[in-house]
Amino acid sequence: MVLLEARNVGYKYPRSDDQSISQVSLALNSNSLNVIIGPSGIGKSTLLNLIAGYAMPQAGELLMNGARITQASWQRGIVFQDMALYPWLNVSQNITFGPRMRKLPATQIEQRLTSLLTQTGLLDFKNKYVYELSGGLRQRVALAREFINQPAILMLDESFSALDNHIRKEMHQILLDLWTSSGNCVIVITHDIDEALFLGQKIIVMNGDPGTIKQTVVNPYFKSNFDDMTSNMAYFDFRRALLALIE
Numbered sequence: 001m002v003l004l005e006a007r008n009v010g011y012k013y014p015r016s017d018d019q020s021i022s023q024v025s026l027a028l029n030s031n032s033l034n035v036i037i038g039p040s041g042i043g044k045s046t047l048l049n050l051i052a053g054y055a056m057p058q059a060g061e062l063l064m065n066g067a068r069i070t071q072a073s074w075q076r077g078i079v080f081q082d083m084a085l086y087p088w089l090n091v092s093q094n095i096t097f098g099p100r101m102r103k104l105p106a107t108q109i110e111q112r113l114t115s116l117l118t119q120t121g122l123l124d125f126k127n128k129y130v131y132e133l134s135g136g137l138r139q140r141v142a143l144a145r146e147f148i149n150q151p152a153i154l155m156l157d158e159s160f161s162a163l164d165n166h167i168r169k170e171m172h173q174i175l176l177d178l179w180t181s182s183g184n185c186v187i188v189i190t191h192d193i194d195e196a197l198f199l200g201q202k203i204i205v206m207n208g209d210p211g212t213i214k215q216t217v218v219n220p221y222f223k224s225n226f227d228d229m230t231s232n233m234a235y236f237d238f239r240r241a242l243l244a245l246i247e
């Protein structure tokens with residue numbers, strides 16, 4: 001079922017002369033894992049901010065469940081690369097901050113917290129302050145902090161790009177596990193073609209001037225690791241074709 005729809009969306013920043021994105025159209029289902037890939041400055045973050053409701057498009061419309069997006073909502077969360085966790089709160093308090101503010105029942109918050117701490121491997125760290133954690137562990141907290149809200153749409157803006165390769169792979173697996181149990185619509189922005197191939201059921205390629213969606217590709221290699229594909233020529237042809245769309 002289509003959850004999010006963009007119809008010919010265009011956006012220009014208030015103090016900019018140039019259009020940042022133009023004629024962006026897409027339809028994303030609930031329970032789907034989507035990746036947006038494209039060169040730097042093409043408008044990927046701009047599109048996420050519009051979906052989140054932080055800004056409104058000047059052209060076209062963005063709809064969630066058929067209703068126009070007019071404001072920010074916990075139903076559409078973003079995990080940023082810099083995370084912005086609260087340093088004065090411990091891991092559990094950071095994760096439960098949103099539902100506590102929304103006054104969800106304490107037992108429900110506790111249940112969700114326990115299962116997220118388990119899924120993200122953070123049980124042993126639940127009472128630690130975030131400044132005591134490594135970058136990889138902090139990203140786990142950032143993911144859990146959004147998943148606990150059970151948003152219909154969860155967006156990751158280059159969330160893993162600062163992590164080293166090994167930790168990044170761990171995060172990919174954790175994200176897959178969280179998404180599988182949540183069944184929400186996840187949108188991942190990345191520059192990294194191999195991250196896109198591993199995480200994207202659907203890979204959405206942005207390019208052009210102003211930025212727009214050049215192509216949407218169903219990815220036959222979803223959950224396939226580059227390292228496991230070294231003898232698969234079809235994989236490399238597919239990867240090369242995707243790279244050509246981005247360059």
Ligand SMILES: Nc1ncnc2c1ncn2[C@@H]1O[C@H](COP(=O)(O)OP(=O)(O)OP(=O)(O)O)[C@@H](O)[C@H]1O
Binds near residue numbers: 039043045047
């Ligand atoms: N606050 C702003 N004011 C004016 N122009 C902006 C602003 N933020 C972004 N832009 C411009 O809008 C365009 C799209 O930027 P955006 O950050 O969305 O691209 P991106 O694809 O996410 O880039 P990156 O991959 O480098 O993060 C760029 O030309 C950028 O310079």
